[in-house]
Amino acid sequence: NAxxxxxxxxLVRRRxxxxxxxxxxxxxxxxxxxxxxxxxxxxxFMVYLQKENxxxxxxxxxxxxxxxxxxEGPSILRIQQVVRGDSAAYFCASSPPRRQGDxxxxxxxxxxxxxx
Amino acid sequence: AQSVTQPDIHITVSEGxxxxxxxxxxxxxxxxxxxxxxxxGQGLQLLLKYFSGDTLVQGIKGFEAEFKRSQSSFNLRKPSxxxxxxxxxxxxxxxxxxxxxxxxxGTGTRLTIIP
Numbered sequence: 001n002a003x004x005x006x007x008x009x010x011l012v013r014r015r016x017x018x019x020x021x022x023x024x025x026x027x028x029x030x031x032x033x034x035x036x037x038x039x040x041x042x043x044x045f046m047v048y049l050q051k052e053n054x055x056x057x058x059x060x061x062x063x064x065x066x067x068x069x070x071x072e073g074p075s076i077l078r079i080q081q082v083v084r085g086d087s088a089a090y091f092c093a094s095s096p097p098r099r100q101g102d103x104x105x106x107x108x109x110x111x112x113x114x115x116x
Numbered sequence: 117a118q119s120v121t122q123p124d125i126h127i128t129v130s131e132g133x134x135x136x137x138x139x140x141x142x143x144x145x146x147x148x149x150x151x152x153x154x155x156x157g158q159g160l161q162l163l164l165k166y167f168s169g170d171t172l173v174q175g176i177k178g179f180e181a182e183f184k185r186s187q188s189s190f191n192l193r194k195p196s197x198x199x200x201x202x203x204x205x206x207x208x209x210x211x212x213x214x215x216x217x218x219x220x221x222g223t224g225t226r227l228t229i230i231p
Contacts, residue, residue: 003190004159013129033219035219035221041223041224042206042220042221042222042223042224043160043206043208043219044221045218045219045220048218049184056218059218091159091160093219095217102161103165103210103217104165104168105150105217106162107159107160107161108159109158109159110158110159112157
């Protein structure tokens with residue numbers, strides 16, 4: 001069973017361009033979470049999605065950021081008109097539906113975005 | 117809102133020595149508690165987790181953690197560290213909210229191992 005896949009692993013964008021980050025959850029997992037890690041900081045929750053639904057986007061910046069998890073295909077985190085402050089590592093995690101007394105999120109290797 | 121505090125930004129330990137990394141959380145009830153490890157340029161790997169029951173939990177790579185409700189703490193320990201343990205360690209909590217188990221992370225503790 002392959003783990004959580006993220007691509008690209010590294011992405012360089014100039015200010016004003018768009019960045020698209022992709023996440024394929026583990027097989028059988030229908031829940032996807034996106035987190036952002038700024039340099040020298042911990043991970044911060046951005047958004048939680050299930051298939052075709054955004055459940056919680058309380059951690060997403062109000063402008064320029066959007067996320068989707070379509071019925072078919074990977075989850076996409078989209079950043080429009082990137083600025084230098086968007087440079088960070090973006091991690092995706094997936095989980096199966098929660099079972100009584102057990103829970104775990106499985107993390108992908110991350111996409112490191114550099115805005116020049 | 118819940119919060120997680122890791123008071124030690126950087127810890128240096130000699131190889132073979134014991135290790136304890138501190139984690140305190142703020143929440144009214146008992147959350148789900150996790151420790152993750154991150155090697156440079158890599159993703160996060162789960163070391164161990166606590167939901168309920170025995171307050172001393174065993175994880176991978178010889179790590180263990182103890183949940184202390186009275187202190188709102190979940191400290192990570194290892195009796196004898198190896199050079200390969202050098203990494204960043206993150207404590208995290210999840211508050212189950214209608215099936216939304218988003219994680220709140222501490223700022224991390226960077227572990228350096230010296231010979």
